[in-house]
Amino acid sequence: MMRFLEIFSNGDSQSLRISQKEIPKPNDDDVLIKVEYVGVNRIDILQKKGLYNSEKEDNDVLGVEVSGTIVNMGSKAYLYNPTLKEGMKVCALLSGGGYAEYVTANSSLCFKIEENFLTMEEAACMPEALFTIWKNLIMIGDMSLGSSILIHGGSSGIGTMAIKVANLFNAKPIIVTAGNDKKCSACIGIGADYAINYKKEDFVKKVMEMTNGEGVDIVLDMVGGEYLRKNISCLKYKGKIINIAFLDGAKSEIVIPEIMKKEAIITGSYLKSSPIDEKCSIACDLRSKLWPFINKGLLKPVIDSVYDFEKVEQAHERMENSMHIGKIVLSF
Ligand SMILES: NC(=O)c1ccc[n+]([C@@H]2O[C@H](COP(=O)([O-])OP(=O)(O)OC[C@H]3O[C@@H](n4cnc5c(N)ncnc54)[C@H](OP(=O)(O)O)[C@@H]3O)[C@@H](O)[C@H]2O)c1
Structure with a gap:
């Protein structure tokens, strides 16, 4: 027993x-x-x-x-x-x-x-964060050298590891949001280029300032709700919004022409219900591409x-x- x-x-x-x-x-x-x-x-x-x-x-x-x-x-x-x-x-x-x-x-x-x-x-x-990040940022997001990225929930378990992996891939800039100044400082300490306290500042405005008005290639979002509309505003032309959770609401209202103008891709995934073959394939990638850094x-x-x-x-x-x-x- x-x-x-x-x-x-x-x-x-x-x-x-x-x-x-x-x-x-x-x-x-x-x-x-x-x-x-x-x-x-x-x-x-x-x-x-x-x-x-x-x-x-x-x-x-x-x-x-x-x-x-x-x-x-x-x-x-x-x-x-x-x-x-x-x-x-x-x-x-x-x-x-x-x-x-x-x-x-x-x-x-x-x-x-x-x-x-x-x-x-x-x-x-390691496992839950690495599988989630690999699936969403690498397989779905095509994150690579110079990809600009916005990570919501930067101080979360997923967010902190996403900052680290984005650094290994030389993503730039790595922008995060977090709910207080202590969390923002921690995110900078582990490798984010900019951290926005979303309770004090308008993250859309800050992201556009930090990217010289261009926006970011990838948004990794776990907040959902009204963030979806704001995330589209933060996006570069042909950028991707990747939803992994909806802590602030499963429903959102968006303006379709804004997606069309940017050719935005709005996507997302559930790791837990992914087929076992796909999880095994992610495990192989993690073993060959990330484990050498871990070791x-x-x-x-x-x-x-x-x-x-x-x-x-x-x-x-x-x-x-x-x-x-x-x-x-x-x-x-
Ligand atoms: N789709 C998938 O396959 C997948 C896989 C793994 C995890 N996830 C999801 O990803 C999220 C992060 O996972 P985790 O384990 O890293 O959790 P966690 O550490 O608890 O992270 C949640 C973060 O969201 C922030 N947040 C922003 N708005 C929020 C709100 N309205 N309510 C609650 N928190 C809010 C919180 O911090 P501040 O607000 O203070 O900044 C917190 O840092 C979870 O929702 C989890 O279920 C999805």
């Missing part, structure tokens, strides 16, 4: 409590990981509250990324990822189940950790705080109140 965090409904509110269940068994292409740390993501909170439409095959235990040790391997796991073996320290992208002492992971979505360059705490924060200590996440898993509700509260800068982690 193992301990895990179970979603517990108490009338109108949902919380998590420690419970016991069988240790999962790996399928042929899976490994079983003894979890050390799990990265906390907004989707965990949405799923806990029943606000995320999870797929039927999803795990009802929260947690989409972990670090830990491989303790068992399915009969074909080695074929799908020959770098793995029992006893190895890894991090993994999951479709759920990480808020537990043990979890199974598809072997193709596991990454060997060189602890000289990445601690196990840091490793637990030289040149790419690390920003860690905000680490909580014991028993204090999970405090960790979630910190995220819900947007107190954090970077990633929140639970230790098991």
Whole structure:
């Protein structure tokens, strides 16, 4: 048996409590990981509250990324990822189940950790952000040398890693928005060229000033709502708006001729429901293109705080109140 965090409904509110269940068994292409740390993501909170439409095959235990040790391997796991073996320290992208002492992971979505360059705490924060950024900024956004980019939620888990990856790709300028001056300074500290406190300044006006009236090639947005219309105003001719969330509203009113004038591309994606083949292909790209930087200590996440898993509700509260800068982690 193992301990895990179970979603517990108490009338109108949902919380998590420690419970016991069988240790999962790996399928042929899976490994079983003894979890050390799990990265906390907004989707965990949405799923806990029943606000995320999870797929039927999803795990009802929260947690989409972990670090830990491989303790068992399915009969074909080695074929799908020959770098793995029992006893190895890894991090993994999951479709759920990480808020537990043990979890199974598809072997193709596991990454060997060189602890000289990445601690196990840091490793637990990598998969969700790196997969999301690779899919959206590189595959969809075609970010490359000299791409100008606006990242909303610059101080978030995704935002802080996006700043770092955009720097590795020599995107310029990297402009971010964040909700207070402390968050803005932190974003500059990790490599943003400009940070706009959206509560004090009009971000459209600032972006146009910072780009000499041209606008940016790519906008990465997690806010939605009325930001969509504003994002179009920030866009360069033939630029792309990539939506990954809609924290401020799923609906937006836009003016169609403004899209036409700029030949703007408005797109977006969900990582969680992407086909497994695509996730495996992203994993290959990450292994060959980004892991060399990680294994030289040149790419690390920003860690905000680490909580014991028993204090999970405090960790979630910190995220819900947007107190954090970077990633929140639970230790098991
Ligand atoms: N589509 C995908 O595949 C995918 C994958 C991963 C994550 N996501 C989504 O991307 C977002 C970022 O993920 P994360 O784990 O990095 O979360 P996070 O750290 O909690 O980031 C959310 C950020 O949004 C900012 N924000 C702006 N307006 C907001 C509003 N109205 N309500 C709440 N926050 C607001 C918050 O800071 P300030 O407002 O203070 O600046 C905060 O930094 C989440 O919504 C997540 O669900 C999507």
